[in-house]
Amino acid sequence: MTPLVRPLPRERIRPANTALLVIDMERDFIDAGAVQETPGGRALVPLINTLVGWARAHALPVVFTHEMHRADASDFGIELEYDPVHCLEGTPGCELTDGRDVRPSDYRIRNKRRYDCFLGTDLDLLLRARRIENLVCCGVEAHVCVMSTVFTARNLDYRVLLPRDAIAGTTPAHYEAALLCMSDVFAYLTDVAAVVALWP
Numbered sequence: 001m002t003p004l005v006r007p008l009p010r011e012r013i014r015p016a017n018t019a020l021l022v023i024d025m026e027r028d029f030i031d032a033g034a035v036q037e038t039p040g041g042r043a044l045v046p047l048i049n050t051l052v053g054w055a056r057a058h059a060l061p062v063v064f065t066h067e068m069h070r071a072d073a074s075d076f077g078i079e080l081e082y083d084p085v086h087c088l089e090g091t092p093g094c095e096l097t098d099g100r101d102v103r104p105s106d107y108r109i110r111n112k113r114r115y116d117c118f119l120g121t122d123l124d125l126l127l128r129a130r131r132i133e134n135l136v137c138c139g140v141e142a143h144v145c146v147m148s149t150v151f152t153a154r155n156l157d158y159r160v161l162l163p164r165d166a167i168a169g170t171t172p173a174h175y176e177a178a179l180l181c182m183s184d185v186f187a188y189l190t191d192v193a194a195v196v197a198l199w200p
Contacts, residue, residue, distance in 0.1 A: 003164075003176075003183035008190060012134070012159065013198060019132045020055040022048055022064045023117060023139030023146050025100055028086040028093030029067075030140070035086045035093070038140045040168040042097070047166045047192050048138050049101040054196040056103075061130050064102060065109040065117045067145065068094045075113045115148040124156060134159045136195055137187070138166035143178035150187050160187035163195050 025048065028034050030041040055062050067087045069075055076085070087094050089111075096102060109121050117123050127135070135158045137150055146167050153160050162182060169175030183189045 001180055003179040003189055005183065005189045008161065008188055008194070008198075009159070010198065013161070015058040015060060015199060017132055018134040018136065019061040019063060019127060019130065020051055020136045021117065021138070021149070022052070022062070023137060023149060024065055024067050025096055025139050026066060026087060026093060027095050027097050030097035035084055038168050038170060041140050044138070044140070044166055044168055045097065045099045049099075050192055050196060051136065051138060051163070051166060052101045055136075058199060061107060061132065063107040063109060063123070063126070064096060065112050065123075066094055066096070067112045068110055069113060115145045116152050117145065117149040118152045118156070127158070132158070134161060136161045136163065138163055140168050141174075142167045142169035143174040147178045147182055150182050154186040161190055161195060162187040163190050163192045165191045
C-alpha cells in the first residue's frame with residue numbers, strides 16, 4: 001500500500017491561520033552517536049530551515065518543541081519499557097541540534113514529557129490564542145512523536161500539512177508505516193517545495 005496524497009485545500013490555508021511546528025530536533029535524537037539517533041535526522045536540518053524561513057517571511061508562528069524529562073527520570077513512566085533514558089533536564093541532549101535556524105522570537109514548548117506535543121503542554125492554548133487552524137508539522141521521529149502529535153492535532157480539529165521530506169523515522173519501514181497511517185484521515189501529505197509555494 002502507498003500513502004494517500006490529497007490535493008491541499010489551498011483556499012483554507014492562509015498565513016493568518018497557519019503555524020509551523022518543529023518537533024524534537026534535539027541532540028539526543030539528531031546528533032551522531034546520540035542515544036536515540038534518528039537515521040537521516042541531520043539531513044532534515046536544511047529542509048526545516050527552509051520551512052522556518054518561509055514561515056518567517058509570511059509572519060507565521062514558529063514553534064519548536066523539546067522533549068524533556070526530569071533529571072531523576074521520575075516522569076518517564078512506562079516509556080522506559082520501550083526507550084532508553086534520553087532528553088534529561090540540564091543535559092545537552094535537550095538542546096536543539098546544531099545548524100537549525102532559531103531566533104528569540106520563536107516559541108518554545110519545553111518540559112514535553114510525552115511523545116505527543118499537546119499532552120501536558122500549553123501548545124493548544126498557544127495555537128488557539130493565535131487563531132491557528134493549520135499546522136505544518138516536521139521533525140522526528142515520524143512514527144513516535146510526530147505521529148502522536150498529528151493524531152491529537154487532527155482530533156482537536158487542526159488541519160495538518162505534513163511535508164514527508166521534513167520528517168524521519170528510525171527505519172524506512174517505520175517511516176513508511178507512519179506516512180500510511182497519517183495520510184489516511186489525519187494529515188495532508190505534501191513536501192517542502194509544495195509548502196513554500198503556497199503563497200507568493
